[in-house]
Amino acid sequence: GEVIVKYKDGTVAALAAEGTGPVALKALGAEVATDFSAEGLDNLQALDITGPISVKEAIAELENSPYVAYAEPNYIISLSLPETDPAGSDEAGDFSALTFPNDPKFADQWGLSNTGQTGGVSGADIKALKGWEIAKGSDTIVVAVLDTGVDYTHPDLAGNIWVNPGEIPNNGIDDDGNGYVDDVYGYDFINNDNDPMDDNGHGTHCAGIIGAIGNNGIGVAGVTWKVKIMPLKFLRADGTGDTAASLNAIAYARRMGADIISCSWGGKAKSQALGDAIASTNALFPCAAGNEGSDNDKTPHYPSGFDLPQIISVAASDAKDGIPAFSNYGATKVDVAAPGDWIMSTYPTSLGHQYVKMKGTSMATPYVSGLAALLLAKEPSLTPAKLKARIMDTVDKLPAFAGKTVSGGRINVYKALGGGGSTPGVIPIPGMSKPPRDLNGDGRYEDLNGNGRADYSDVVTFFKYMDWISKNEPVEAFDFSGNGRIDFTDVVKLFQSI
Known part of the structure; x- marks a missing residue:
């Protein structure tokens, strides 16, 4: 019952909304639910179709108008929920020779340092230990996590959570004038409230891969030890949301200065509105390639498949530097690989476990987001296009990804930061x-x-x-x-x- 419509430049959307302009919405039984123009997406609106006309018929009528650029359904977005393997609160991996960092579960993080501890191949990792000799991150870099929310009270994340500097907590006032009241830790765009707490687990897991506090004596380490994670919830507890909520979340991230917008979700529906929203930003968008085990060159996946300089599409690698059966791939549509098979990371305390293992391209994507944050901390002038090029140009070339990704390899933190020359x-x-x-x-x-x-x-x-x-x-x-x-x-x- 919802449609997203983009009016051509020069059309006055306000008149159209009143039914007095060239597009008479009332005649369609439609009313404006959200006007995205206020969020910097000019002439873009979400409509509720309340009359007898169907969404399909409304779209046909709208696209027949010479004043409409495009109309599309407000697509439902659903996570392909990964399998999980809970880690007990006292469970710690065997350190063997690993003594740094001192996070007790670091030995379980094969993607950061692979010694063959999970039956994998020693060295089949992103070379984080050597990379951290060059850079460990900065709290000036903001990574927005568009997902199911983030447990901003988690002991391994709380110190790295973004806090809105212009907002006074719990005073019921929009202090910074951004249109959102008491948005101290971000916002929940699917339930329309100021609490982006994670009630699913997926978003917190992704956030921990990016920026769990490193070397703090608890839990795990993120790819970057210092960063600011901006929790933006647009997916419900069951992992479902919609395009309109994602547009609002992207607009918020852009307005509030996010440097990187991490997207561990997607599907086969191509929303032009979503592509336009991404194109309007000056942030890098690491996007999951998908978990169907299919070729994205033949069956496109979005938003990872949009041809935009901001997007870097991410496949999963396993502990043997192979490509897991679940991971999508694509010689021209998927850019790089990163660890995504049984990855240990943070989990909302309220859901019963503080740390779990998950697998999916959802887990691979935040590895790239974390690497991008490290690079920006070291070289703040890097544009999204240059960030993407650096990450792709410094991969470890691997036989499993030759002809399966554009770069032909898995990310390497050390080389991306300038090591390995x-x-x-x-x-x-x-x-x-x-x-x-x-x-x-x-x-x-x-x-x-x-x-x-x-x-x-x-x-x-x-x-x-x-x-x-x-x-x-x-x-x-x-x-x-x-x-x-x-x-x-x-x-x-x-x-x-x-």
């Missing part, structure tokens, strides 16, 4: 046009021929030029066995790692 003294091996490269940020140069991937040709090159390497290259860059010299054990270790 050439070590002084590393030069091209004879017959190679490019110098060797460190693809995984561990300080050793497994890509001996410099072609951007590690494969068996690198092992052959190492074996053939081992004597030359030992005399011409820095030993530490090619000592894969760690014995302090270049010998056949390094060939074996390189072979095993590939």
